Amino acid sequence: xxxxxxxxxxxxxxxxxxxxxxxxxxxxxxxxxxxxxxxxxxxxxxxxxxxxxxxxxxxxxxxxxxxxxxxxxxxxxxxxxxxxxxxxxxxxxxxxxxxxxxxxxxxxx
Amino acid sequence: xxxxxxxxxxxxxxxxxxxxxxxxxxxxxxxxxxxxxxxxxxxxxxxxxxxxxxxxxxxxxxxxxxxxxxxxxxxxxxxxxxxxxxxxxxxxxxxxxxxxxxxxxxxxxx
Numbered sequence: 001x002x003x004x005x006x007x008x009x010x011x012x013x014x015x016x017x018x019x020x021x022x023x024x025x026x027x028x029x030x031x032x033x034x035x036x037x038x039x040x041x042x043x044x045x046x047x048x049x050x051x052x053x054x055x056x057x058x059x060x061x062x063x064x065x066x067x068x069x070x071x072x073x074x075x076x077x078x079x080x081x082x083x084x085x086x087x088x089x090x091x092x093x094x095x096x097x098x099x100x101x102x103x104x105x106x107x108x109x
Numbered sequence: 110x111x112x113x114x115x116x117x118x119x120x121x122x123x124x125x126x127x128x129x130x131x132x133x134x135x136x137x138x139x140x141x142x143x144x145x146x147x148x149x150x151x152x153x154x155x156x157x158x159x160x161x162x163x164x165x166x167x168x169x170x171x172x173x174x175x176x177x178x179x180x181x182x183x184x185x186x187x188x189x190x191x192x193x194x195x196x197x198x199x200x201x202x203x204x205x206x207x208x209x210x211x212x213x214x215x216x217x218x219x
Contacts, residue, residue, distance in 0.1 A: 002151075030206065041199055041210035042152065049206065087151050096165050097142065099151035
């Protein structure tokens with residue numbers, strides 16, 4: 001039931017854009033996005049509760065396609081501070097929470 | 110606001126022993142979830158507590174148990190420790206679907 005993320009890893013230069021995808025085989029109630037830096041706890045980025053919902057925070061935004069059971073995280077004009085591992089988290093209708101497989105993002109100067 | 114706090118920071122135990130980890134949620138948060146994160150892996154959901162009851166449980170054996178107190182703080186207990194229980198244990202508190210993580214407890218089982 002663990003959501004699958006793609007790509008597994010990506011390297012960007014500062015200022016480039018990236019898209020991280022999250023796909024589930026089960027019906028989703030919500031999708032969360034987190035960033036975890038090495039040796040630190042995951043940090044909540046945003047939650048999408050409804051199919052079709054889109055949210056954004058500064059240059060990071062996300063969308064949720066409920067019918068396709070997919071979500072995407074968009075990082076625009078990446079900064080060095082964006083480096084880390086990104087996880088989607090999905091909650092099914094039974095209130096069970098699953099983190100995705102993770103995407104390692106490295107931003108280089 | 111102190112955020113989510115966990116204790117202890119690090120812990121070393123031997124196989125067969127029992128361990129108790131503690132978590133204090135962010136002020137005003139009434140829901141606490143526990144996760145296990147093995148090295149290089151994503152967090153795995155253990156269980157969630159709300160109003161002192163276990164509300165949801167992930168795919169973990171009964172050796173993993175928990176408790177939530179009236180002040181919303183929580184404990185995670187693991188009995189009969191195995192080498193495979195070595196991991197970072199994360200506590201997260203939530204309010205209205207936003208989940209905030211504590212720094213974690215690093216458990217090493219020898």
